Amino acid sequence: MKTLEAKVAMVSGGADGIGRAVVERYIREGAKVAVLDINESKLESLKAAYPEELITVHGDVTCYEDNARAVADTVAAFGKLDIFVGNAALFDYFVPLRKLAPEQLEQSFDKLFHVNVLGYMNGVRAAMAELKRNQGAVVLTVSNSGFYPGGGGILYVTAKHAVVGLIKQLAYEMAPDVRVNGVSPGATDTEMKSVDGISDRAQPLNHINGFRDNAANAVPLKRIASPEDHAAFYVVLASNEQSPMTTGCVIHSDGGWVAR
Template identity: 80%
Template sequence: MTVLDSKVALVSGGADGIGRAVVERYLAEGARVAVFDINADKLESLARDFPEGLITVQGDVTRYEDNERAVAETVAAFGKLDIFVGNAALFDYFVPLRKIAPESLAENFDRLFHVNVMGYLNGVRAAQEALKASGGSVILTVSNSGFYPGGGGILYVTSKHAVVGMIKQLAYEMAPDVRVNGVSPGATDTEMKSVEGISGRAQPLNHIPGFHENAANAVPLKRMASPADHAALYVVLGSSEQSPMTTGCVIHSDGGWVAR
C-alpha cells in the first residue's frame, strides 16, 4: 500500500511550484486530489498531465465562496475530504517598510494578507466540517520567513509569522478531531510572484539574477531546494497513521537555517 491510499486532499495554490509538487506526490502515494488555483491555464495543464484521480477548481482563495465551492466539488467528486493543504501565497520582493509609500501601504498590505493569511483562513473554514467528519488534517505552507527576518520584505515576513500563529491556534481549536500542522520551506526554485505594483523591480523569484547561488550559499546544506524536496513532509503530516500525535507543529525544510 502507498501511504495515502483512500485519502482525499484539496490543495490550494496547487497548479505550480511547491503546490504542484505536493499534488504530484499525493497522487503517487495513492490519494485522490482536488487542485484549487486562480490560474486556469496551469490547471488545464495539470489536468492533461494527470487525467486520473484529480479534479481542478478555478477560483480565488481570497473569496470565501470560491473556497466553499472547492470543498463542495471535492466532496462531490470523491465522497469526502481528508486533507486540506493551504499553499497559495504572494511575495513582496524584499521591499522594506521605508520603501512603501504611505499612501499605498494599506493597499499592498490588503492584497498580500488577503492571499497569504485570509486565503488560509477561508480554506480551513470552508473545509472544517468535512475534515471533522473524516478525522482529517490541515497542512499550511509557512516559510523560513515565518521564523527569521531577511527572507522577504516587511509584509511577507509579517504574514508568514501570522501563519505560524494561525497553525498553533487552529490546532488548539480543532482538536481532537482535526490535526493542524505546517511545512516551512526555505528558498525554493519557483516562480513565486510578488504583489502587483509593490516594486518596479519585482520579478518572479527564480528569475532574480544570482538568486540560486545566493540561496544555496546562505544555508549549511549548500544547495537550492526544488519544489519536490519538500513534498514528502506533506505526505507524513497528511497521514493519520504516520503522524497521529503531531499537531500544532511546523516542520522545517530550509537547508538548515536553524543550525546557522
C-alpha cells in the first residue's frame, strides 16, 4: 500500500519548485492533492499533467479568504482534508539591514512576512477544523535560514526563524489531534523570487551567477539540492503511520550544513 493512499492534501505554493516536487511525490504515494498558488500559468501546467489526481486554486496565501476557499474546494472535490503543507515563500536577495532604505523597510517587511509567515498561519487556520476532524498533519517549509545566518538577508532569515517558532507553538496548540512539523531545505535549485523592489540586482535564486557552485561548495555533501531531494520528508511527516510520535520537529535536508 502506498504511504498516503486515500489521503487528501492541500499544498500552498505548490505550482513550482519544492512545492511541485511535494505535490508530485504525494500523488505517487496515493494522495489526492489541492494546490493553492498565485501563478496561473504554472497551475495550468500542473493541472494538465495530473488532470485526475489534483485540483488547482488560484489565490494569494496572504488572503485568508483564498485559503478558506481552497479548503472548501478541496473538501468539495475529495470529501475531506488530511494534510496541509505550507510552502509559499519570497526571498530577499541577501539584502542586509543597512541596505534597506528606512522608507522601504516597512513595505518590504510587510510583503515578505505576509507571504512567509502569515501565509502559513492563514493556511493552518483555514484547514484547522478539517485536520482536527481527520487526525491530520501539518508540514511547513522552513530553510537552513531558520537556524543559521547568511542564507538570506535580514528579512528572509528573520522570517524563517519565525516559522520555526510557529511550528513549535502550533504543535503545542493543536495537540493531541494534529501533528505539526517542518522540513528545512538547504540551498535548492529553484526560481524562488525576491520581494519586488528590494534590490535593483534581484533575480530568481537559481539565476544568480555562481549560485549552484557556491551552494554545493558550502556543504559537506558538495552538491546543490534539487526540489525532489526534499520531498520524501514531507511524506514521512504527513504520515501518522510513519511518524506517529513526531510533532514540533524540523527535519534538516541541507547537505550537512549543521556538520560544518
